[in-house]
Amino acid sequence: MKPKSGLTRFHDCYILRDSKIIKEDLWIRDGKIENPEQVFYVEQQEADITVNCDNVLIAPGFIDIQINGGWGIDFSYDSETVENGVGKVAKELLAHGVTSFCPTMITSHTEKYSKILPKIKKAQGGKHGATVLGVHLEGPFISPAKKGAHLDDYIRTPEKGLESIREVYGPLDNVIMVTLAPELPGATEAIKGLTGLGIKVALGHSTASLAQGEEAIRNGANLITHLFNAMLPFHHRDPGLVGLLASTTDKQVYYGIIADGIHTHPAALRIACRTNPQGLVLVSDAIAAQGLADGNHRIGPQAITMEGGRAYVAGTKVLCGSTTGLDECVVTFKQALDCSLEYALEAASLHPAKALGIDDRKGKLDFGYDADFVILHPKSLKVLSTWIAGECVYKRPNNASD
Amino acid sequence: MRLIILDNADVVAEWAARFVLQRVTQFAPGPGRHFVLGLPTGGTPLGMYRKLIQFYKEGKISFKYVKTFNMDEYVGLPRDHPESYHYYMWNEFFKHVDIEPGNAHVLDGNAPDLVAECQRFEDLIQEAGGVHLFIGGIGPDGHIAFNEPGSSLVSRTRVKTLAYDTLEANKRFFGNDISKVPRQALTVGVGTVMDAKEVMILITGVHKSLALAKAVEEGVNHMWTVSAFQQHAQTLFVCDEDATLELRVKTVKYFKALSEEHQKMIEGVPVDEQRVIH
Structure with a gap:
């Protein structure tokens, strides 16, 4: 023995x-x-x-299910060196208390998926960096009307269900979750196919009505990506995806929230939290600029200026993504919500673990x-x-x- | 027999802990020289354990060379069930002090052969050289450990079926559902405790007052098993004022008059000299 x-x-x-x-x-x-x-x-x-x-x-160690990069690395862009890039971010995340994360790729050209995806393998963490739970693919199966910072040219519809998904992404072994818009043609089949493979489906970048959202949940989806952002605003006749927080589906729906104190107003945070406290998942949704020093930088094709830890499109006051680590999100979140420390910590650990179905070990x-x-x-x-x-x-x- | 009457349950807890501290310290345990304690569970001794933990943290006492034997345990209750005595002892005492795991003995109510388990326990006590100080509490019906009314006063460690009163009293710990209370327990016998060199029985609260009166004022009676300790050479009943309500005034006065003497027992007076305090 x-x-x-x-x-x-x-x-x-x-x-x-x-x-x-x-x-x-x-x-x-x-x-x-x-x-x-x-x-x-x-x-x-x-x-x-x-x-x-x-x-x-x-x-418990923090689990970040949505992070696009950091320290100058953009997972969706630096295709040649993405392994090193993920490694670097994984290592830097340790200082933020993150023990597991899902490197997130936004809507990209099909070629990028075939180059990048096979290189980001699920990997046990250690001194070299946080555990890679699997890639979170955000798009390209999203609504052009709610594309946010995603590029129009690459947006697709999954009209053939899982087949369309495979055509774009290739092998899905390294994928843990996919964000898509449930109202798209073929989305229902895609959701069934993906969740059948054990991949979590999050709803986002979408103009879905509540009924469409509920249909997606019944078919296997269990998450909403960055609640409030890139979806229809709450309306009392059709509350849209936001309405899923209070819908009568049996399943617990989880929703990502960026609590950097900028992206979501504290009152909106409180509305979400009070409606569905167990579903709230803190995400950093951090971009490559996270961790960079103040000054001018180039991230992928874009020039940015860092000022006081915030990233602006160079020469403007346009925020270009979150730069706040999950550890700071916990602190900001607790202050904004005036919730218990226990709850704030669980929103960054237990809740994401439950959302990903790994709460039997993490x-x-x-x-x-x-x-x-x-x-x-x-x-x-x-x-x-x-x-x-x-x-x-x-x-x-x-x-x-x- | 000594009866020590103190103001309230907190003072009883403190007194009992100081008595343990005093006994262990004077014994001066060390490698190959273990002090052997018999221990109870339940609400009454809780305060004593907390005090002992405090003494340990203050560096006044170590349990490194102390062996413990617990009085009893339910049969068939999982070890990590919040009402199991394993759970109680771990959470209320063992995990806070430096006792070695191999020296802490609790009867295994899930042993495949319960009779053999009881024998093993008796053997372990023998091997340890007997118990120096057995601490116990009592039930409102005067039971010590799970030696229910009617138990033999020379009994040894064995399986015992619990009395209806005990089930009724304990159901509050099992969601008020009497069917969930284990019906049997393993318990040291009255004889097992009688073999200890010293016995200290803690009794607090009005609901124990009749039992205390039966224990000290009436004859030895197997329907009040704790009364057997009248015949033990070094027994100490430590109680609070509430528990004296059923005693005769003269009994209370007699023992209270001795309280200054009794106080010496927890104040550095050598154990040998204490033998003459009565």
Whole structure:
């Protein structure tokens, strides 16, 4: 029998468990969270290492299901070097407490998919970077009327259902979720086909009515991409996709929210949260400019100016995407909503895990779960260290400024 | 027999913890020299455990060389069920202190052979050299551990079917559904506890007052099993004022008059000298 690897006990800390922050030790071994009671009574073992934590807060690692790039890397553009690009972003994300993410590709030319998609493999995280859960493909099966920053030329309809999807994307092994507009011809078949393969379908960039949205949910979709953005505004006769938050479908619908304090008004956040608290998933929706220093940069074809951490189209005051890490989103979200810290943390961990159907191993600090977690300063919520599969993969430098 | 009457349950908890601290400290346990404790569960000893944890954190006591034997456990209840005594002991005491897992013994109510499990427990106590201090609580019907009324006063560790009163009293822990309360338990016998060098029984609350009166003022009676400890050489009943309501005034006065003497038991007076405090 393989000898057990070290049993580590994080002592004198607060942990998020069962939606409560409690004073409790966290025990880990072999990359998983251990049940210390079982270790004590059955194995009669003591911890090999005890880490005295001085009242820090331990939360499940953050999971970002929508991130387009960062640190100058655009997953949808840099096709030749995308492996390095994903690797770089994966590594940088560790400092933001993100332990798993879905690199997101926006509407692109078919050629780009065949070049980029095979190169972004699902990969277990570690010191080299956060776990890649799979690619999130946002478009090209979207509504031209709600294209946002996506390019018209590449937008398609999935008229032949899954076949059209395969024609554009090629093999789907590396894909975990697809954002599409459910009102498009063939979308229903596409949703059935994709979810039949275990791929999650999110609704977005769409002019769908509530009825169309509900039909999509019944056929397997379970997410809404960046709620409020790129969809019909709420109308009382037909609330559109936003209405899914309060629709009577049995299934829990999850919805991504960018809580960078800019993209969604705090009142809109509160409306969403109070209507459907369990479905709220914090996403960064970060673009390549995330993590860049102030000044002029070139991202793909576009010149941008970074100013005070925000990205503007060069020479203008037009915001060109979010540049806020998920750790900051949690803080902003909590302030905007005045919600419990437990809830804010779960919106960035448990909720995305549930949305992706991986909440049997990620998103909680329960026994038997992957030991992916983040150690936070109990007051400021700054990320002090990040752990993947029980290994410390990031430690905040001692001289870091606040 | 000593009866120590204190103001309230908090003072009882503190007193009991200080008594344990005093006994363990004077024993000076070390490698190959373990202090052996018998331990109860339930609401009454909870405050004592919290105090002991506090003493441990303050560096006043270590459980490194302490062996513990718990009194009882339900049969067939999963070990991690919130009402199991394994769960109680882990969450209320063991996980907070430095006791070695191999030294903490709790009867396994899920053992395939329950009779063998009880024998194993008795053997383990023997191997440990007997219990130095057995701490217990009692039920309103005077039961100690799960030695229900009518239990033999020389009984050893065994399977015991619970009395209806006990099921009724415990159903509040099982969603008020009496059918969910385990009907059997493993328990040390009255004889097992009687073999300990010292016994400390904690009794608090009005609802235990009749049991306390039966325990100290009437004869030894197997219908009030705790009364057996009248015949133990070193037994200590520690109770609060509420629990004395059914006692005679003269009993209460007699023991309260001794309270200054009793206070010495938790204040560094050597154990040998304490033998003459009565």
